[in-house]
Amino acid sequence: MVPVCNVKINKEGLLYVLLVLFFAMCFSCSHASKEVVFTVNDESISLAQYEQQLDKEKLMVISEFQNKYKATFGPGFWTMNFDGEIPANILKQRAVDAIVGSTIKKMMAREMGLVKKIGYEDFLKELDSVNKARVEAVKEGKVIYGPVTYQLEMYSAYYLSTLENAIKDKMSTPGSTPDEIRSKYNALVQERIQNAKININESVYEKIRIH
Numbered sequence: 707m708v709p710v711c712n713v714k715i716n717k718e719g720l721l722y723v724l725l726v727l728f729f730a731m732c733f734s735c736s737h738a739s740k741e742v743v744f745t746v747n748d749e750s751i752s753l754a755q756y757e758q759q760l761d762k763e764k765l766m767v768i769s770e771f772q773n774k775y776k777a778t779f780g781p782g783f784w785t786m787n788f789d790g791e792i793p794a795n796i797l798k799q800r801a802v803d804a805i806v807g808s809t810i811k812k813m814m815a816r817e818m819g820l821v822k823k824i825g826y827e828d829f830l831k832e833l834d835s836v837n838k839a840r841v842e843a844v845k846e847g848k849v850i851y852g853p854v855t856y857q858l859e860m861y862s863a864y865y866l867s868t869l870e871n872a873i874k875d876k877m878s879t880p881g882s883t884p885d886e887i888r889s890k891y892n893a894l895v896q897e898r899i900q901n902a903k904i905n906i907n908e909s910v911y912e913k914i915r916i917h
Contacts, residue, residue: 841855
């Protein structure tokens with residue numbers, strides 16, 4: 707006979723076990739989210755940042771496949787082959803391209819002294835700080851514009867737009883028109899993107915599944 711181990715755990719012991727499992731899961735998730743998916747000129751892009759961009763690009767990719775191939779979104783959609791195009795592959799590359807572009811712009815801002823840190827964790831800390839300040843301002847009866855707290859996507863767009871405008875201001879010269887400044891800025895960004903060194907961490911990238 708196989709011996710049976712009959713272990714009794716009291717409420718305190720059960721609670722302890724559950725807490726250990728909970729914190730172990732949290733640590734695992736936190737560690738995984740900080741895994742590096744790829745680098746842009748040695749600037750690391752974490753799994754958390756990449757997944758945020760994937761979510762942002764999903765609706766656009768779905769819409770494109772619906773319009774181009776009359777595709778129906780449902781189970782298996784992301785791995786279907788449409789004349790050699792697989793939605794998941796298109797989405798993953800689209801997210802990489804978007805992050806490369808935004809990272810290059812942030813690097814330009816850092817070089818110009820407009821910001822000191824451009825990492826994703828630093829961005830999340832700033833978002834949290836901004837939201838706390840806005841909540842406190844409302845409690846004190848102060849007038850604020852926009853929502854009381856920014857959602858991640860909203861603040862991300864606002865943050866990048868503000869940086870772009872600041873970069874253009876730095877690039878402006880006496881007598882230059884807005885169109886000239888915009889053209890000069892776009893040309894410089896594209897040049898930086900084309901010359902960027904992108905290194906994909908295949909061991910992480912290939913494990914990412916789209917749902």
